[in-house]
Amino acid sequence: MKKYGAGTTAVQGGYRPSNGEPRQVPIVQSTTFKFDTGEAMGRLFDLEDSGYFYSRLQNPTCDTVAAKICELEGGSAAMLTSSGQAANLLAIFNIANAGDHIVSSSSIYGGTFNLFAVTMKKMGIDFTFVDPDASAEEIKAAFKENTKALFGETIANPALTVLDFEKFASVAHDMGVPLIIDNTFATPINCRPIEWGADIVVHSTTKYMDGHGAAVGGAIVDAGKFDWMAHKDKFPGLTTPDESYHGITYAEKFGKEGAFITKATAQLMRDFGCVQSPMNAYYLNLGLESLHVRMPRHCENGQRVAEYLSRHPKIRSVTYCGLPEDKYHKLAMKYLPNGSCGVVSFRINGGKKAAEEFMSHLKLAAIETHVADARTCVLHPASTTHRQLSDAELEAAGIYPDLIRFSCGIEDSEDLIADIAQALEAVEIESI
Ligand SMILES: *Cc1c(COP(=O)(O)O)cnc(C)c1O
Secondary structure (H helix, E strand, C coil), X not given: CCCCCHHHHHHHCCCCCCCCCCCCXXXXXXXXXXXXXXXXXXXXXXXXXXXXXECCCCCHHHHHHHHHHHHHHXXXXXXXXXXXXXXXXXXXXXXXXXXXXXXXEXXXXXXXXXXXXXXXXXCCCEEEEECCCCCHHHHHHCCCCCEEEEEEECECCCCCCECCHHHHHHHHHHCCCCEEEECCCCHHHHCCHHHHCCCEEEEECCCCCCCCCCCXXXXXXXXXXXXXXXXXXXXXXXXXXXXXXXXXXXXXXXXXXXHHHHHHHHHHHHHHCCCCCHHHHHHHHHHHXXXXXXXXXXXXXXXXXXXXXXXXXXXEEEECCCCXXXXXXXXXXXXXXXXXXXXXXXXXXXXXXHHHHHHHXXXXXXXXXXXXXXXXXXXXXXXXXXXXXXXXXXXXXXXXXXXXXXXXXXXXXXXXXXXXXXXHHHCCCCCC
């Protein structure tokens, strides 16, 4: 198949109708599929034939949209999940069992941190969190004999750290485990982690991919490069027979390219059932069709807003890797040359009270527990997502009481800046 640019793939990838077929991706709103014989359906149950029999495992609409995301990321196979949380759960659980261990960057989304540190710990999977800026040797020191993967986020939500892919990929591969990357904030328009050594890429499609706040969803993409059979003892789920499918061995039957996603579908979707609905997959696809047009605008607005804030006397500090003085600017120039994302975080003078007051004066930017949307939205982590923590605990977690996460949409930057300007004007704090 001819390789197209990211824009063409975003519009036309995954679905190639033939003569007389619908131009738009059909919504196959059916839980089940009809067969002429039990024998024909039985072959699907045995993974001998590929096809559809029940939408908890696979659905044509979901597979079509997953195929587009797969093409965008340059992977070998992909699947949709009900949410980004489900994508991370399945990606880890597909290769780690009770008694296993994972090394993860400490700079990750709060929901993912909770999933790893609390819920997966209850399932018997232990995590060690490492500073993403630590040296390769320090990260390697966190590995144990039972470590099964290394995990990180391209641009961390909400810390906005940029991952050093080459360092992470070399550590993972030296230690004989796959590198799993959450690419939600960058999207494949701004970064393709597989080209930098990632083995598995996960997404919360709820964010930029959908982009319109319409549907919660997730995706998992396999690069198809990790050689499971070369680490046979480490990944028995992929390299030894699965008795629930008459003893097939995924890595043998489906190869490097297909084993991971086939196992995650046939075992984990079968048992957990965290599927994306065909209707949501359709909405997601509408979002994907303009992803390459929206991302540059998100980045342009993010850059302008960050520059404006960095010069404002009422603003204490701004975090945005597009600013030359940002700690991650150099890594961003290497891994995100076309832009990072539209999310900017900043600290306001006057503490928590000033942060809350500033937000209450915003007219365009809406207070929401959301991010990476076409409409600008804003969040004060200290009084919402992290409100259980004391001021001291907040500081320790890097969630300062005066920190605001500002997610630039695709409106006109002049209007967003004017909105920020009038809200800052209304906050009674001393300028320094
Ligand atoms: C939002 C988010 C998630 C979780 O996704 P949901 O779709 O809300 O379940 C995971 N990772 C990152 C980076 C996110 O921003």
